[in-house]
Amino acid sequence: LFSFGRKLDETFLEELEEVLYNSDLGPVGTRIVEDLKESYRKREVKEVAEVPAFLRRRLLHRLAGSEAPLVSAPQGPTVVLIVGVNGSGKTTSIAKLAAHLKKQGKSVLLGAGDTFRAAAVEQLTRWAERLGIPIVKQPTGADPAAVAFDAVAAAVARKVDYLLLDTAGRLHTQKNLMAELEKVVRVVKKQLPDAPHETLLVLDATTGQNAIRQASEFAQSAPVTGLILAKMDGTAKGGAFFGIREVLPVPVKFLGVGEGVEDLEPFAVEGYVDAILT
Amino acid sequence: SLAGALGKAYRAIVGQKVLTESNIEDGIRAVRQALLEADVNFQVAKEFVADVKRRALGLDVIKAVEPGQQFIKCFHDALTDLLLGGQAQGLPVAPQAPLVLMMCGLQGSGKTTTCAKLALWLRKNKKKNPLLVAADLQRPAAVDQLQALGKQLNIAVYAEPTTARPPEVCRRGLEHARTRQHDVVILDTAGRLHIDEPLMKELQQIHDLCKPHGVLLVCDSMLGQDAVNSAKEFHARLPLHGLVLTKVDGDARGGAALSIVKVTGRPILFAGVGEKPDDLEEFDPPRMAGRILG
Ligand SMILES: Nc1nc2c(ncn2[C@@H]2O[C@H](COP(=O)(O)OP(=O)(O)OP(=O)(O)O)[C@@H](O)[C@H]2O)c(=O)[nH]1
Ligand SMILES: Nc1nc2c(ncn2[C@@H]2O[C@H](COP(=O)(O)OP(=O)(O)OP(=O)(O)O)[C@@H](O)[C@H]2O)c(=O)[nH]1
Ligand SMILES: [Mg+2]
Numbered sequence: 275l276f277s278f279g280r281k282l283d284e285t286f287l288e289e290l291e292e293v294l295y296n297s298d299l300g301p302v303g304t305r306i307v308e309d310l311k312e313s314y315r316k317r318e319v320k321e322v323a324e325v326p327a328f329l330r331r332r333l334l335h336r337l338a339g340s341e342a343p344l345v346s347a348p349q350g351p352t353v354v355l356i357v358g359v360n361g362s363g364k365t366t367s368i369a370k371l372a373a374h375l376k377k378q379g380k381s382v383l384l385g386a387g388d389t390f391r392a393a394a395v396e397q398l399t400r401w402a403e404r405l406g407i408p409i410v411k412q413p414t415g416a417d418p419a420a421v422a423f424d425a426v427a428a429a430v431a432r433k434v435d436y437l438l439l440d441t442a443g444r445l446h447t448q449k450n451l452m453a454e455l456e457k458v459v460r461v462v463k464k465q466l467p468d469a470p471h472e473t474l475l476v477l478d479a480t481t482g483q484n485a486i487r488q489a490s491e492f493a494q495s496a497p498v499t500g501l502i503l504a505k506m507d508g509t510a511k512g513g514a515f516f517g518i519r520e521v522l523p524v525p526v527k528f529l530g531v532g533e534g535v536e537d538l539e540p541f542a543v544e545g546y547v548d549a550i551l552t
Numbered sequence: 553s554l555a556g557a558l559g560k561a562y563r564a565i566v567g568q569k570v571l572t573e574s575n576i577e578d579g580i581r582a583v584r585q586a587l588l589e590a591d592v593n594f595q596v597a598k599e600f601v602a603d604v605k606r607r608a609l610g611l612d613v614i615k616a617v618e619p620g621q622q623f624i625k626c627f628h629d630a631l632t633d634l635l636l637g638g639q640a641q642g643l644p645v646a647p648q649a650p651l652v653l654m655m656c657g658l659q660g661s662g663k664t665t666t667c668a669k670l671a672l673w674l675r676k677n678k679k680k681n682p683l684l685v686a687a688d689l690q691r692p693a694a695v696d697q698l699q700a701l702g703k704q705l706n707i708a709v710y711a712e713p714t715t716a717r718p719p720e721v722c723r724r725g726l727e728h729a730r731t732r733q734h735d736v737v738i739l740d741t742a743g744r745l746h747i748d749e750p751l752m753k754e755l756q757q758i759h760d761l762c763k764p765h766g767v768l769l770v771c772d773s774m775l776g777q778d779a780v781n782s783a784k785e786f787h788a789r790l791p792l793h794g795l796v797l798t799k800v801d802g803d804a805r806g807g808a809a810l811s812i813v814k815v816t817g818r819p820i821l822f823a824g825v826g827e828k829p830d831d832l833e834e835f836d837p838p839r840m841a842g843r844i845l846g
């Protein structure tokens with residue numbers, strides 16, 4: 275695309291739009307190409323060789339402030355609520371986050387808040403056993419708010435550093451399930467006024483523009499404070515994050531880069547942008 | 553909405569006899585924009601729009617129909633045809649029982665849930681006696697998940713300890729099916745990345761050993777541009793019979809469906825429309841076409 279001596283013409287702009295579009299930037303990509311056209315017209319960008327640097331600046335500018343570490347409550351357990359649509363990678367991300375925190379010498383408690391899906395409690399329990407981390411759970415079919423209540427109570431009683439609370443996958447179009455999520459948040463807040471201290475929305479990096487809907491809708495029902503972009507080890511670039519930034523400017527705390535317990539990385543904006551421009 | 557955008561673009565057609573290159577230019581651009589916003593692949597959208605433009609040019613403007621509507625209908629019909637693909641063929645028919653179906657796809661796409669749904673659908677609608685085979689031995693409690701679903705629906709599940717290897721589990725599952733008079737076997741495989749060489753090879757090993765009559769690629773309807781990358785690779789590695797689109801009960805426009813059908817040349821046979829076992833429908837191309845166009 276940026277080969278030497280290439281003209282900055284309509285064909286180039288369309289190819290560039292396609293490259294950005296292929297990374298799921300959607301309308302944001304179109305807008306960036308419009309900005310480039312404008313800068314070219316104003317002679318701020320004079321030739322194709324200057325385009326990569328222009329793009330990099332623009333993309334980094336849009337993501338300014340999008341990195342942040344996991345929060346830590348000033349006192350008492352830090353309650354981390356994990357939410358997101360079905361199959362996005364919530365339960366696996368919790369296992370990875372738990373392992374990461376344990377490695378840092380923190381004490382962790384897991385809450386098996388998905389009481390709906392077949393073998394969801396079993397799945398998180400297997401992870402808990404593998405990691406040697408305690409878990410609060412009830413049988414499938416129990417009220418998720420009841421599990422949340424028990425988990426927070428246990429976290430306080432055992433004086434753990436972190437409580438990671440799993441929730442069932444749900445589509446934001448399911449009003450009753452979004453109401454259920456609101457109830458879980460209320461129950462947690464009632465016990466610890468500042469909780470959940472962190473609510474992480476787990477997004478599948480292969481998701482297209484619907485990720486923007488997910489972000490804005492989930493933020494209506496839970497105090498989303500950050501994102502986890504899972505499955506970034508595939509060929510998807512997770513570019514929907516640019517669109518999300520315009521409706522929900524919260525940081526990406528971690529990237530999921532595989533199915534193993536070690537496959538969690540802190541989000542690094544430069545690497546993320548470079549991958550899109552490669 | 554597309555209808556709104558086309559309504560504006562169609563002042564040019566009012567009073568015209570025929571759809572021409574110039575009077576449909578704005579409309580073409582509006583449709584292409586709608587497709588891109590719906591997550592349709594860039595090249596697929598380009599080719600599709602060019603193709604419909606060829607069909608639309610020279611069409612007489614039907615007096616009784618609002619030109620914008622006629623134009624939308626042209627696209628809607630073309631999109632429906634494309635999505636219809638070879639749907640008429642449905643699931644494969646086995647020359648002798650059992651019919652063996654193999655589910656594959658990316659992580660979290662809905663394979664395990666779809667296996668259970670499909671088994672229930674086959675029992676209810678085709679009077680089959682299905683066997684589910686739990687061949688995902690790597691995800692924690694994946695076997696438990698399929699067994700729990702089987703128990704819930706009173707559908708037989710063949711499972712082994714997770715120390716076993718998926719190809720052998722599938723082969724023994726087939727033998728088990730024959731001894732128990734099951735006439736359909738559905739193999740649930742682990743989610744995997746299309747770029748994971750060892751796991752893609754494992755899928756081919758399962759295929760070579762069990763010779764399924766149909767391989768179904770299970771795809772999440774909210775997939776973005778990466779849909780063509782994964783679909784192309786699965787299609788290159790395995791003879792795909794058809795596709796299942798899941799989580800259609802969400803509000804993703806579903807443009808990935810169009811892209812995947814286009815690059816694999818295979819039809820979408822079913823749509824997952826919820827988490828419950830009976831939330832499986834035969835795919836409805838005209839309805840999906842309307843949804844993609846927005
Ligand atoms: N390659 C890859 N796979 C992942 C990643 N994160 C999760 N997965 C896989 O994605 C699938 C779904 O993960 P889960 O953790 O069960 O997802 P979930 O959001 O809890 O799913 P539900 O509870 O059913 O909504 C599993 O096969 C995981 O191993 C990741 O970062 N990379
Ligand atoms: N709303 C909705 N949820 C679905 C649908 N199909 C599957 N799910 C949910 O999506 C999540 C993932 O489903 P699974 O069946 O575990 O997906 P999978 O492809 O087997 O996952 P891996 O084995 O980890 O690759 C679960 O929470 C399912 O209940 C659907 O059509 N609609
Ligand atoms: Mg889960």
Ligand SMILES: [Mg+2]
Pocket residue numbers: 663664665688694741742743
């Ligand atoms: Mg599965």
